[in-house]
Amino acid sequence: MxxxxxxxxxxxxxxxxxxxxxxxxxxxxxxxxxxxxxxxTLPPSPSKLPFIGHLHLLTAMPHVTFAQLAHKLGPIIYLQLGQVPTVVISSPELAEHILKTHDHLMANRPQLIAAQYLSFGCSDVTFSPYGPYWRQARKVCVTELLSSKRVNSFRLIRDEEVNRMLRAVAAHSNSELDVSESFFRLANHILCRVAFGKRFMDENHETSSGGGGKKKELVGVLTETQALLAGFCVGDFFPRWRWVNSVSGMKRRLTKNLKDLRMVCDEIINEHLSEKRGRSGDVLEKEDFVDVLLRVQKQEDDLEVPITDDNLKALVLDMFVAGTDTTSATLEWTMTELARHPKVMARAQDEVRQIAASRGRVEESDLPHLHYLRAVIKETMRLHPPVPLLVPRESMAECTIDNKYEIPARTRVLINTYAIGRDAESWENPLEYNPERFVGKDIIDFKGQDFRFLPFGGGRRGCPGFSFGLASVEISLARLLYHFDWALPQGVGADAVDLTEIFGLATRKRSALKLVPLIKNLPV
Incomplete structure (x- = not known):
């Protein structure tokens, strides 16, 4: 040419x-x-560019950028992201306005493009629009999938998978171990067994026995699903221009992943149907999520809105996708901070070892007594919230925030839990890692009632699975601290540990956490 x-x-x-x-x-x-x-009166807003508005402010770490903007403009900011009006909230007081005072007006979700495809028409709990279907889907999750009884019924799965991880860790005693990989595999195994009834990966990244290629394919398909849901889609900022998704190649990628999801989910569901399980109470205790949803689906007379096969797939995938990254990220950041703060680790180990000394192992019944360990987890989630920007809400009607700012209808609302957790007006020495701040009479729980601490969100759209996720995190950490002492690799000091993040479905470390386990109490 x-x-x-x-x-x-x-x-x-x-x-x-x-x-x-x-x-x-x-x-x-x-x-x-x-x-x-x-x-x-709209909230304060930085200067914007023609056509794209404030899209140029979206960086690879949007929660950090928004926190920096909040320092300049205040805790509520108005942004025009392409064609989409957006408000970012960065203080506990204003978060309370959104999650409590105006919760009934802020309970909707924007129909994000990836969710429209991969949540089967936004029919999961996370992305479904506010209305009768969402209320029913949440009720099914709270009463059937994630009730206290159901979470307790998965105790054996947690026990087996955590012990399996401990044996793998023991095999690397006195040598460097990729702890991040261990946590990801643990979360994957637990969620696969809980959601689908079986593990889909063994320790060598190959398929487990039975099912062969289908199981290997599921892992790859779900990895792609998580990547698509975590990324920014240009079309989400220009909803009037659907052609953008075709030009960018996003539509083709989403269509392929949806086709793959349907295929592997249909195989799993058909496999469950062919097992023809009985209905005795003993068997009900062993139901996985697919079993539960198939049973609920048949109870048509009790449902306000019928549950289609696509709805079933969306709900079970929601549990898996939402749980895997958040669980592994919380474990990863907690061990990172413990490795950087040996005195904190020693205190947590002393507590665990005193509680479990008589039996030689930690049981789930011990967890309510491990107050300092829970404080360690809370402090980690304050500094490193697994979801630093809560899943966006969308205002269903115009409302007034803080008695002076008007939020128009159909405005996306983002709550920056990263900024709230580091707010100097709420926390003394907010950048210091200090679990003691969560010890004492003024106990802040995980349920989103104290708006200074929102690791699982709050209000109507708060995460219904927080108790399930915490059960896995707590028993894993307790046993790791009981059975092993931990050291940083030779030549790596506490200040040299890389804390750089990767933004996604859950915010994880950019570089894998490497630690050296030293056996203290031999795992069973």
């Missing part, structure tokens, strides 16, 4: 882009100008 041809192509592209921008400005600002009452 000669230089003249290249120049013609460049000029043609520039003319096309200029025409496109002119059409956009003419249509949206001349033919359809926005009218707004002069009395309406």
């Amino acid at each position: 000669d230089d003249f041809t290249l120049q013609i192509i460049c000029i043609s592209s520039l003319l096309s882009f200029a025409t496109f921008c002119f059409c956009y400005l003419y249509y949206y600002h001349i033919l359809h100008p926005r009218t707004r009452s002069q009395s309406v």
Whole structure:
């Protein structure tokens, strides 16, 4: 191709882009100008660019960028992300307005493109619009999938998988171990068994016995699903332009992943149906999530909205996707901070070892007595919330925040738990890792009632699975601290541990955590 041809192509592209921008400005600002009452006061907003608004402010670490903006503009910020009006909340007082005072108006979800595909039309609990179906789906999750009785019924699975991890750790005694990988595999095994009834990966990254390629395929399909749900999609910021998803290649990628999800889920469901389990109470105790949802699906007379096969797939995948990354990330950050703070680790180990000394192992019945360990987990989640930007809400009607700022209807609302957890007005020495702040009479729990601490969100759309996730985190940490002493690799000091994050479904360490386990009490 000669230089003249290249120049013609460049000029043609520039003319096309200029025409496109002119059409956009003419249509949206001349033919359809926005009218707004002069009395309406929007929250503070930084300078924006034509066409894209504030999209240029979205970095690889948006929660950090938004926290920095909050320092300059205040705890409530208005952004125009492409065509989407967005409000970012960065203080516990304003979070209370959203999650409590105006919870009934802020309980909707924006229909994000990846969720429309991979949650089978946004029919899971996380992304489904507020209404009868969501209320029913949440009720099924709270009463059937994630009730105290059901969480307790999975105790054997947690016990087996944690002990399996301990044996793998013991095999690396006195040598460097990729702890991040161990935690990811643990969370994957637990969630696969709880959701689908069996493990889909062994320690060598190969398929377990039975099912062969299907099981290996499930792991790859779900990995792609998690990546797609975690990433930013350009089309989400320009909802009037559906063609953007085709041009960017996102539609093709989503369509393929949805097809793969349907295939592997259909195989799993058909496998469950073919087992023809009995209905005795003994068997009900051993139900996995697919079993439970198949049973509930048949109870049509008790359902306000029928549960379709696609709804069933969306609900069970929601439990898996939401649980895997958050569980492994919480374990990873907790062990990272313990390794950086040996005195804190020693105190946590002393507590665990005193409680379990008579039996030689930690049982789940011991967990309510491990007060300092729970404080360690809370302090970790304060500094490293697994979901630093809560899943966006969407206002269903105009409302007033803090008695002065108007939030228009259909505005996306983001709550920055990362910024709230590091707010100097709420926490003394907020950047210091100090579990003692959670020890004492003024106990802050995980349930989202104290808006300074929102690791699982709050209000109507708060995470219904927090007790299930905590059970896995607590028993894993307690046994790791009881059976092993832990050291950083030779030549790595506490200040040299990399704390760089990767933003995703859960915020994890960019570099894997490497530690050296030393057997203290031989695992069973």
